[in-house]
Amino acid sequence: MKKQQVLAVALAASFVVVVVSGNRVRGQVIRGQERPLLTKQLMKGLVAPQCGALKKELDAQPADDEAWERVALCAALLNEASHTLMADGRCPDETWAVAASQTLREGTAAVLAAAEAQNLDDAVAGFKSLTQACGACHQAHKN
Numbered sequence: 070m071k072k073q074q075v076l077a078v079a080l081a082a083s084f085v086v087v088v089v090s091g092n093r094v095r096g097q098v099i100r101g102q103e104r105p106l107l108t109k110q111l112m113k114g115l116v117a118p119q120c121g122a123l124k125k126e127l128d129a130q131p132a133d134d135e136a137w138e139r140v141a142l143c144a145a146l147l148n149e150a151s152h153t154l155m156a157d158g159r160c161p162d163e164t165w166a167v168a169a170s171q172t173l174r175e176g177t178a179a180v181l182a183a184a185e186a187q188n189l190d191d192a193v194a195g196f197k198s199l200t201q202a203c204g205a206c207h208q209a210h211k212n
């Protein structure tokens with residue numbers, strides 16, 4: 070093979086590698102490997118509504134057992150979402166993993182503990198820390 074031919078083959082091969090790995094990672098971000106749930110649907114149907122409802126509950130300053138139960142419900146569902154985000158081969162990288170399995174999971178656990186203790190300051194602090202996960206992951210993975 071001539072030098073140019075070798076170069077052309079090498080270039081074509083690297084192009085294929087980039088396209089294939091790019092699709093794989095992009096596919097992971099949009100959905101998992103086996104289950105039908107799209108990340109978009111998880112966000113629109115569970116994460117965003119529960120995050121909004123949790124904020125509303127905390128802004129209203131939960132004052133009785135029922136209000137704290139609503140706080141706990143939102144936090145528990147968001148905590149569950151942190152597991153779904155890591156399941157089914159959806160997680161593409163370290164940024165995603167930290168946002169989901171640390172920031173979101175620990176923040177929601179803090180809100181749950183605060184709801185159990187009916188401590189508003191701790192619940193607000195937990196909420197603030199869990200919402201750091203949204204921006205961190207979106208900055209890297211949301212168009």
Ligand code: HEC
Pocket residue numbers: 098099108109112113116117120154165166168169173199200202203204206207210211212
């Ligand atoms: C670990 C990653 C990750 C975390 C954490 C995360 N998101 Fe997302 N979110 C995404 C990705 C990826 C998309 C884009 C999905 C797509 O368009 O295919 C998205 C999209 C969205 C959308 C747009 C949905 C639509 O209808 O197109 C909303 C709203 C949203 N996220 C809210 C939130 C909120 C609120 C939080 C924090 C409580 C959060 N997300 C945390 C990854 C994440």
